[in-house]
Amino acid sequence: MKKCILCQESEADKTGSHIVPHFLMKRIDNLDGSKGRDKELGFVIGKLDTKSYFGRDILPEKLEEIYGEVNDELIENNNISFIEDYIFCSTCEKNLGDLESQYSLSLKNYSDYDTKYISVDEEGVGFLFWTSILWRLSISNASGITLKPKEEKKLRRILNRYLKDFDLNIIDEDLKNIGYKLLRSPEYKKDKEEASTFLHCSPFNNRPYSIMIDEFILSFYFKTSYLKGMTCTFYGSETLNKIAEYNTPFTKENIYSVKDVELKEIIQKFVNHGASIRMNKYAEILDELHIKLGGKGKMNPVLKQKILINILSSKEPSGVKYTLENVKKVIVQTMMAENNKG
Ligand SMILES: [Zn+2]
Secondary structure, eight states, X not given: OOBOTTTSSSBOOOOSEESSOHHHHHHHHBGGXXXXXXXXXXXXXXXXXXXXXXXXXXXXXXXXXHHSOOOHHHHHTOOOTTEESSSSOHHHHHHHHHHHHHHHGGGGOOOOTTEEEEEESSTTHHHHHHHXXXXXXXXXXXXXXXXXXXXXXXXXXXXXXXXXXXXXXXXXXXXXXXXXXXXXXXXXXXXXXXXXXXXXXXXXXXXXXXXXXXXXXXXXXXXXXXXXXXXXXXXXXXXHHHHSOOBOTTSOEEEEEOOHHHHHHHHHHHHHHHHHHHHHHHHHHHHHHHHXXXXXXXXXXXXXXXXXXXXXXXXXXXXXXXXXXXXXXXHHHHHHHHHHHO
């Protein structure tokens, strides 16, 4: 059996390890705000298509609503995102679980918007919690974020040393020059059924690394000097981030509370950005197709527009609409219809 990737000593015997703790992930992907495990219903938004996954307890009626038809292939290909087998040993899994339980209690603390508040009294807990999330996202292939090898190793050393008792050593070189900022919109989802949140890591930002996770935005710094000078943009959150307090491993975690409309604007920018990347990608594919069919230059913009509109207005259920298969189908149908006209 493989060794645990955290302690690198014991055997990695645990299955079902969460890359993002369940208490956070369930706020993002559980069906209609339901609690408990096996109720996930999520969508992984890729550049080209949207894949979805679902938990064991999602009812067949709901699946039919989303996929149209429920067959063996659908069930077999279902892959719950951010859950992995045989990466941790029992001890490391338990230590991570204890840290998560402790941090999850802090969710009930928050302050009025435009103010800052202390989320956890015990020093180090917040730091280790967000360190564990960034590190786990980096080791997971599905997240879109990969730390530099040196940074990934540093976070592993920190977690391996301090997860047991959170007793951070002030002279530890690994704990110098490292820290994070947090924005949170605590009332973003309160009484709002339609409010969606996401897990999104910027694959390009590293000064700081930026992660949107439910109602939090995390900025993680491997050098304190990145606080000054040019910072990476992250859907407009960088302006609010400037006001947020910088947390070191040795401070009590301080969070800047932002208005729900502010988070809404950031999320909207992220969604628009994703949509425009995808539309550009589709347009590229259509130009390639045009050449393959013997054309020169680019596809006629009117036809291209028609295809893109047909993809967007496709009547397929939401779990099928943006799959590559459906996109291909719409392209062929639209082109054949146009051909028949001419
Ligand atoms: Zn271990």
